[in-house]
Amino acid sequence: MFRKNYDIAVCGAGVAGVAAALACARRGMKTALIEKTTQPGGLATGGLVLVYLPLCDGLGRQMISGISEELLLAANRYGPRNPNFEWRTHGRYTARFSPSSFVLALDELLEESGVEVWLDTLITGAETEHGRLVSISVSNKSGPGNISANVFVDATGDADVVHLAGHPCRFSENSMTFWVIEHNENQRSSNDLDHSCQVAVHADPLENVYTCDPLSGKMVTDFILEGRRRYRRLLKTEYAAGIASRTSHYPISLQTVPPIRRGRSVVGRFTLDSTMAGRSFDDSVGVFGDWRKKGRLWQIPYRALLPAELAGVLVAGRCISAIGDAWEATRVIPVSAMTGEAAGTAAALAAAENRLPHELDYPRLERELRERNGFRLAFPQSAI
Ligand SMILES: Cc1cc2nc3c(=O)[nH]c(=O)nc-3n(C[C@H](O)[C@H](O)[C@H](O)COP(=O)(O)OP(=O)(O)OC[C@H]3O[C@@H](n4cnc5c(N)ncnc54)[C@H](O)[C@@H]3O)c2cc1C
Structure with missing residues (x-):
């Protein structure tokens, strides 16, 4: 059995996992990104979902920036399309892209930031000690392996790591396209x-x-x-x-990632639900505009990235603690990348301070997200 140790292990290389890994590695963390397929991007690439939904609120204001915007712009670095640069006056800040072009750009970004990428590596187990995730079991061409880290980010889309650790999760109905x-x-x-x-x-x-x-x-x-x-x-x-x-x-x-929109999500310290559009939170890690309705805004609380009873791990992307309409609003590419960056930032701060993610001082995280990542954490005044 091979063994590896990292500051941070990000599980799953969809857009959430890539954003989380970039946020960690750019803060000097020794970061692993573990992915069962052969390419980063998850549903956005292997699922052929080539529509990067909006970063704006539909009223000419940008809500999401940071790595999510960087990925939207990178998606066409090797492809024929352009983002909608007219979004302030026409349409929304979206982009269509070639999935394969996006893979090339994601590879490049990960390489430049020094993330150690493990492709073709399936996570098969999660080991805990006294309620804390301490390592994951993996399997690849070398055989079985064990990866330990100070902090983990579960960005597997279906909360595989949290589920394998025996923590409660939720399921949802799904439709097929x-x-x-x-x-x-x-x-x-x-x-x-x-x-x-x-x-x-x-x-x-x-x-x-x-x-x-x-x-x-x-x-x-x-x-x-x-x-x-x-x-x-x-x-x-x-x-x-x-x-x-x-x-x-x-x-x-054809798709190489199962086209499941809402499979399994984590039961978190807080659950975002259908009634919470427009609601402010004291521990906001980001604001986004609903892709379905112009002007409808949401905030994501930090607690929705923390499993209720499992320490040492954050969740990101389409498996954060959200249900119903809130799950539908948060699961899309731009928001998944945003929660990925927020989780990666929190993981890096926690690892640097030798704390668990739930022990992190929120004002410290808030400052980092606002000042370094350029995140909007509160609703614009005119929207209140
Ligand atoms: C049919 C369909 C249409 C959609 N249309 C749009 C759209 O038009 N625009 C939009 O913005 N969004 C759309 N979405 C939603 C969006 O694509 C996803 O919700 C978003 O990309 C999720 O990103 P993620 O990183 O959270 O998860 P995923 O993309 O699911 O990434 C998870 C990654 O983890 C890996 N992984 C999972 N389990 C393991 C394991 N055990 N070991 C190792 N690796 C593992 C997976 O291989 C994958 O790469 C659509 C989704 C579907 C299914």
């Missing part, structure tokens, strides 16, 4: 990467037909296979009806 990068000569998609080529991203309207409550290995397999089965059916129907042929409509790239 099938995203595929395809060649389709008959149908243009609003998500086209480049209008000069015929590669389109196709979101098939398969909403509200499947549930994933609770999350299990078999359910995830069934969910993935059902999506591909439905896509095959769609192609067969088109071919049989003469609407399309094997040369005019076929898949180019």
Whole structure:
């Protein structure tokens, strides 16, 4: 068995994990980023979710900045699109991007910041001592391994680490949509990467037909296979009806990350719920504009990143402690990256002060988020 030790181990390299790892490494922490697939980005890349939802409130004001904005801008470094730079007057501050281009940019950012990345490495267990997470078990080509750290960030999307440590989690219902990068000569998609080529991203309207409550290995397999089965059916129907042929409509790239929006989330020290849009918190770690409604703002309290009864770990991304409509608002790419950066910043401060994340002095974290990360932590005056 191989053994490694870090200041901070970030588990899962989706946008939340990447943001957390960058925040830690840029503060001089020896940081590991552990990912079971072969590329960073999670759903945003392997899930082919190529729409970076807004950083603004829809009323011309930027709410999210920091690493989340850096990732939005980097997403097209090797790709054909641009962010919507007209967002102050038209539309919102969003970007569409090529998932593979985003992978190249994320690799580059991680490399530049000195994060030690472990790809193709599955987290299989979590070990605790006196209620504190002390190490995780992993498995890769070397065989089984053990990674210990002063502080962990669970950014696995489905709170795998917290779940493996035996801490309570919540589940949610889920609906299925099938995203595929395809060649389709008959149908243009609003998500086209480049209008000069015929590669389109196709979101098939398969909403509200499947549930994933609770999350299990078999359910995830069934969910993935059902999506591909439905896509095959769609192609067969088109071919049989003469609407399309094997040369005019076929898949180019399929998802390599399960397309689950809301699987498992942590039961935290505080739970953000559907009634809390517009509510201020004394321990805010960020403000964001709801992607569904212009002008609707949310704050995220630090306690929603802390599991209720497990010390030594923060959660980030789509598995923070949020339910219902709050989960729906917080799970998207820009907010996941924002909670990732907040969790990484808190992890780095805690490790530097030899404290546990829940013992961190909030004013110290607040200062760091505001002054160094450039975060907005309170609502703009005109929105109150
Ligand atoms: C169908 C669909 C459409 C969506 N549409 C949009 C959209 O248009 N715009 C938008 O902004 N958001 C959208 N979202 C939401 C958004 O993509 C995700 O919620 C967001 O990217 C989550 O980021 P994350 O880093 O928290 O988690 P994830 O992207 O899930 O990343 C988690 C990472 O952890 C890794 N991991 C998990 N378990 C382990 C383990 N045991 N060991 C090692 N690694 C592990 C995974 O491989 C993955 O890389 C959509 C989601 C879905 C499913």
